[in-house]
Amino acid sequence: MGAVPTAAGDPVFWLHHCNIDRIWAAWNASGGKNPTATNGKDWANTSFVFASPQGQRVEIAIGTISDTAALPYKYDTLPGLPPGPTLASAAPQMNVLLKSVQPGAATALSSPSGPAAAIVLGATPVKTILAPTTPQNRLSQFATSIQTAGAGQFVLLLRDVQAHVNPNTAYQVFLNLPENATDEIQDSHYVGLLNFFGIGTQANHGTHGGGRDIEFDATDVLKRLGAVSALQNETTVTLAPVGAPAASSMPTISGGIELVRR
Numbered sequence: 001m002g003a004v005p006t007a008a009g010d011p012v013f014w015l016h017h018c019n020i021d022r023i024w025a026a027w028n029a030s031g032g033k034n035p036t037a038t039n040g041k042d043w044a045n046t047s048f049v050f051a052s053p054q055g056q057r058v059e060i061a062i063g064t065i066s067d068t069a070a071l072p073y074k075y076d077t078l079p080g081l082p083p084g085p086t087l088a089s090a091a092p093q094m095n096v097l098l099k100s101v102q103p104g105a106a107t108a109l110s111s112p113s114g115p116a117a118a119i120v121l122g123a124t125p126v127k128t129i130l131a132p133t134t135p136q137n138r139l140s141q142f143a144t145s146i147q148t149a150g151a152g153q154f155v156l157l158l159r160d161v162q163a164h165v166n167p168n169t170a171y172q173v174f175l176n177l178p179e180n181a182t183d184e185i186q187d188s189h190y191v192g193l194l195n196f197f198g199i200g201t202q203a204n205h206g207t208h209g210g211g212r213d214i215e216f217d218a219t220d221v222l223k224r225l226g227a228v229s230a231l232q233n234e235t236t237v238t239l240a241p242v243g244a245p246a247a248s249s250m251p252t253i254s255g256g257i258e259l260v261r262r
Helices: 011-029 139-146 183-189 219-227
Strands: 047-051 057-061 095-100 126-132 154-162 171-175 190-194 212-217 235-241 257-261
Touching: 126 257, 139 219, 154 190, 171 183, 171 219, 183 190, 183 219, 190 212
Parallel strands: none
Antiparallel strands: 047 057, 095 126, 095 257, 126 235, 154 212, 154 257, 171 190, 171 235
16 A cells, blocks of 8 residues: 555555545535546546456546446445635644754754754654754643643644655654553554655656655644643654665655644
């Protein structure tokens, strides 16, 4: 599932795309219209070639299957429509609370300055310190406010994630993970899983290029840690590999890591 050339051979990929179709069907059911043409491309009349169960060539135009009501199946349930976009939600303001410091920094209590250092990932866990951008941005100082309604969304932002080729592994992301933590403790510090789908020239056949910003919603994690006084003065992010990365893949968070509030 982690590499474009082989993803379609993984049954999880089928479930993933079936749910995308379901979300699209919900959007259609709420009045959303399918695109007809972009950049001069007539999508409704664009055809793709498939093999029938008998091995025969079948050519199908997108316009003949884009209306699920005309297809021989239906979904048990459709997801509800989220609230309509507003100017604020379309372009939320981000307040950078903490950002990764240069290697060798003695403490996270000094405000970072200058560009963030690249974080090179490998076959062993990597821990980096996030320094408050101002002294009052230490997480321990506003741990109580995190618990209140309307505190906003806290996002862990990995800037410019790159790889020479797809590492064929993923990295578990933790906030303030203690040393030698049990599985139960790890769960309470777990933020998400960093994968490299579509990142790296081998994975994307050169079609994307460049790095990508990856976001994790860390709100619930911070609430859990704040409730048990686990938001120390020094904030750390640990990235632990699920397996060894492919040789010469060089997975890197080139722009560093930030914790932002929206």
